Amino acid sequence: MVELDEYKERVRQIREYAIDHNITEAQTSEIFQACFRQLEAKYSKKSNRSRRPLRLVLFFVFISIVAVLLHLCSQKWLNDIFVRISQNSIYPVLYVLRKVAIPVISLYPSLSDLYDEWCLIENPYFYVSDMDCWPCTAVHSVPDLTGHSISRSFNIGIPYTRAENNTKVKMKDLVDTYWSNKDIFDEDARRISSNNETLRTIRDVMDNRLDVYPTNLLTTHISWRINRMKPNRILRKLFPKPAETPDWWSQSIEKYIFIDESRSPPYLLPNPECSNIVIRCAAGARLIKMIPSSECIQHCRSLTILLSAGHTLWYNWWYWRPVSLPVYNATDLFIGYLTSLC
Structure with missing residues (x-):
């Protein structure tokens, strides 16, 4: 509170000095704005310097996670397990979602307008490699x-x-x-x-x-x-x-x-x-x-x-x-x- 009072007093003194030396109110405001811009630029650089090490750490963590995931995906046994689990869960999950959606759609029929695939095009090149026939x-x-x-x-x-x-x-x-x-x-x-x-x-x-x-x-x-x-x-x-x-x-x-x-x-x-x-x-x-x-x-x-x-x-x-x-x-x-x- 003391610092704020001192700040107000200094601003008042500067404005009185400007009036005594025929400096307009607009020129005074422009001087204040220029000072604020200099202070903002000075402290933003310091803030960026302090954040830079954190950004580098996060970047390397992200790269490490991606590398680990790519390595795991390249493992055939792990990929087979993931595909088997996901394939077996698709229909049960869709069945549950359909049951949950029925009362919601009944209360708000307009939501059914969101379920429309006319804008989608079937991929003619879709192909399942190594499919068991x-x-x-x-x-x-x-x-x-x-x-x-x-x-x-x-x-x-x-x-x-x-x-x-x-x-x-x-x-x-x-x-x-x-x-x-x-x-x-x-x-x-x-x-x-x-x-x-x-x-x-x-x-x-x-x-x-x-x-x-x-x-x-x-x-x-x-x-x-x-x-x-x-x-x-x-x-x-x-x-x-x-x-x-x-x-x-x-x-x-x-x-x-x-x-x-x-x-x-x-x-x-x-x-x-x-x-x-x-x-x-x-x-x-x-x-x-x-x-x-x-x-x-x-x-x-x-x-x-x-x-x-x-x-x-x-x-x-x-x-x-x-x-x-x-x-x-x-x-x-x-x-x-x-x-x-x-």
Whole structure:
């Protein structure tokens, strides 16, 4: 307090001296500012000098940690342990997060807008080195496992089909569902992808029904991706959870609906977020060519099956990358529903 009082007195004396010698108030303030700048520069240099040894120490510590981590990553046994632990924990962690997120999303539906991956592009060069392809090497056909229960020890590399005759859906059912919930679909599931330039939104598809107004060449393909909770709940009435789904699998939010005219050209089925995939034929028919993934193409053979209305195809995209093909002499509109399970 004494030092502050002395400081005030000295400042008062300087200002009186300035007034006696005809120095303006602005000039006096400028002199004070110049003094403060000199003091600031002087003490900031001292502070920087004192901090420099600490920065050097932190830098060397950081470099040492990075070097240790790189060395550990180069150890194959440690890398194998880390990969095994992380792979085994991915699905349980996602399952818990999904359960926790459901009540939160229910209270704040607008948060579902944050879950959208339209801006992301799938990496076409993604490749798993040294992938074990034994699950698909013994596959020579696609069996029908209707009525058979799948155990935890089941080989997920084996694709199979099931009959679900009570899940047939016509274009009229889709149209009626859309118009009954138009606002929700236009807000949360508006976008589609199509090879037909006149169809750019789901509203266009419903206004120009392909079962009523078919195109001249019958080659239109439509892929409708749904990844919001509200439209998913509505479509669940048309496309319920696949029958005999293993209890330890849960559905992902992301769903696809395919609408194809009878001559729609071949297209690769998408790889959704979960690797266990079910595609249901709700109307019409398509040929599905099961092509091994790039990692397993040298070890596993391609297969082709006819997926007709009321049947589902189950497979794992780690081992298979199916292509949808038109059926020769087909006339009906194809409607397919794809979901994935973790």
